[in-house]
Amino acid sequence: MTRPADAASPAPPVPSADAAPSAADAPGTPPAAAAAQDVLTVRGLTVSVRDLQLVSDVDLSVGPGERVGLIGESGSGKSLTALSLLGLLPEDVTATGSVRLAGIDHDLIGAGERRLSRIRGNHLAMVFQEPMTALNPTMRIADQVAETMLIHHTRSGRRTARSAAIDLLDRVELTGVARAYPHQLSGGQRQRVVLTIALANDPTLLICDEPTTALDVTVQAMVLDLILRGVTARDAALLFITHDLAVVATICQRVLVMYGGRVVESGPVHQVFTAPRHRYTEGLLAASDLESADSGEVTSAEPARRRLPTIQGTVPAAGHFPDGCVFRTRCPQATDLCTTPPPWTGTPTTGYACHHPAGAPHA
Ligand SMILES: Nc1ncnc2c1ncn2[C@@H]1O[C@H](COP(=O)(O)OP(=O)(O)OP(=O)(O)O)[C@@H](O)[C@H]1O
Numbered sequence: 001m002t003r004p005a006d007a008a009s010p011a012p013p014v015p016s017a018d019a020a021p022s023a024a025d026a027p028g029t030p031p032a033a034a035a036a037q038d039v040l041t042v043r044g045l046t047v048s049v050r051d052l053q054l055v056s057d058v059d060l061s062v063g064p065g066e067r068v069g070l071i072g073e074s075g076s077g078k079s080l081t082a083l084s085l086l087g088l089l090p091e092d093v094t095a096t097g098s099v100r101l102a103g104i105d106h107d108l109i110g111a112g113e114r115r116l117s118r119i120r121g122n123h124l125a126m127v128f129q130e131p132m133t134a135l136n137p138t139m140r141i142a143d144q145v146a147e148t149m150l151i152h153h154t155r156s157g158r159r160t161a162r163s164a165a166i167d168l169l170d171r172v173e174l175t176g177v178a179r180a181y182p183h184q185l186s187g188g189q190r191q192r193v194v195l196t197i198a199l200a201n202d203p204t205l206l207i208c209d210e211p212t213t214a215l216d217v218t219v220q221a222m223v224l225d226l227i228l229r230g231v232t233a234r235d236a237a238l239l240f241i242t243h244d245l246a247v248v249a250t251i252c253q254r255v256l257v258m259y260g261g262r263v264v265e266s267g268p269v270h271q272v273f274t275a276p277r278h279r280y281t282e283g284l285l286a287a288s289d290l291e292s293a294d295s296g297e298v299t300s301a302e303p304a305r306r307r308l309p310t311i312q313g314t315v316p317a318a319g320h321f322p323d324g325c326v327f328r329t330r331c332p333q334a335t336d337l338c339t340t341p342p343p344w345t346g347t348p349t350t351g352y353a354c355h356h357p358a359g360a361p362h363a
Contacts, residue, residue: 037102039064039205039237040085045097045109047080047089047261052319054093055080055261061349062205064102067231067238069248069269071284072258075315078241081258082209084109085239086126087116102204121148125198127227129210131190134197135182141193142166142178148200168196172226188219192226199230206231209241224251245288249273254349257281260316260326267350275359277345277352280327283311325355 040062047055055077062068070078084095087108099108101123108116120126128134136144145165150158166178172192177185185193191211198206208227212220228251231238240252248255249269256266257278265278273290276282286309313330316322322329328338333356342353 043098069252069255076258077261125203126207131194260321265352277357
């Protein structure tokens with residue numbers, strides 16, 4: 001596939017199609033934010049382990065204050081993409097391509113650990129699924145938040161940082177746990193602490209990788225609300241990785257769909273979720289508990305009342321996706337043409353790579 005440069009937990013409440021208010025979300029109109037100087041610009045990101053390519057030629061950009069979702073089945077390469085951006089890949093895994101952040105004059109790919117750790121937690125922050133991995137079990141909560149502030153703002157005094165930390169905890173209704181240790185908190189409280197730490201230095205980009213998957217429904221909604229309020233208040237951009245399409249419909253303006261380590265479709269959430277073009281996106285939506293495009297509305301369905309279709313076949317093992325269209329071995333529309341790489345059709349931020357797109361006559 002070639003593209004131009006730049007190219008099930010219960011669902012939380014999902015807004016109606018017109019509830020994500022932005023002229024940029026109008027079908028066919030690339031978001032204005034992406035046209036401004038992007039906060040994040042990824043070009044040709046390829047991630048490999050030994051001779052296996054796990055992520056191939058990913059282009060992705062996030063505009064200032066823009067909220068972008070990255071979706072796809074397990075094994076599609078979402079987490080490896082995020083870890084590459086953060087310089088946190090395991091030792092045996094290598095990344096090539098380019099990852100640029102606004103305001104940073106060097107490429108993050110190939111940057112040394114000292115440079116990367118200055119960027120992480122400052123310009124770029126992240127929240128992962130399991131909050132315990134991000135917290136120090138032997139340190140009180142307020143001290144952990146204060147420490148993050150001190151690492152990046154060494155001129156603040158410890159006392160000032162601690163009082164700022166308590167203020168931040170207060171804003172997420174966690175004042176009562178300031179003196180507690182992580183093991184004394186619930187999973188939802190821990191994730192709120194991690195989010196507080198992530199946002200403590202007003203990053204320009206927050207990356208969340210399945211931050212609510214391990215939480216129960218009511219807590220999920222609260223954490224999502226905090227993420228949304230936290231990035232909005234700071235005008236920070238958000239890259240949100242999830243399996244959960246309803247969450248993306250709730251909080252994101254734009255979405256990228258990954259399969260087989262590639263971006264197969266991208267565009268405004270409403271457009272992609274109501275009129276998907278790539279056959280994989282179409283299958284993913286049909287297998288989700290979002291109503292399909294036919295009604296013109298994206299609404300929360302009642303999964304218990306209807307049997308959801310599934311995408312036929314299984315995801316091939318990592319690095320063993322077919323040549324040509326990576327989805328062709330599972331695609332009901334596949335023809336011989338699909339043994340050749342589908343070209344990217346559309347604009348850099350809104351398009352798809354499929355020989356037989358949905359909504360077009362089958363050739
Ligand atoms: N260190 C590694 N060595 C070999 N294969 C790996 C390694 N890390 C990840 N993979 C494989 O790469 C593929 C992509 O992994 P990744 O974690 O990015 O997927 P994902 O889309 O985030 O899935 P999930 O939603 O389950 O986290 C998977 O098939 C995974 O097994």
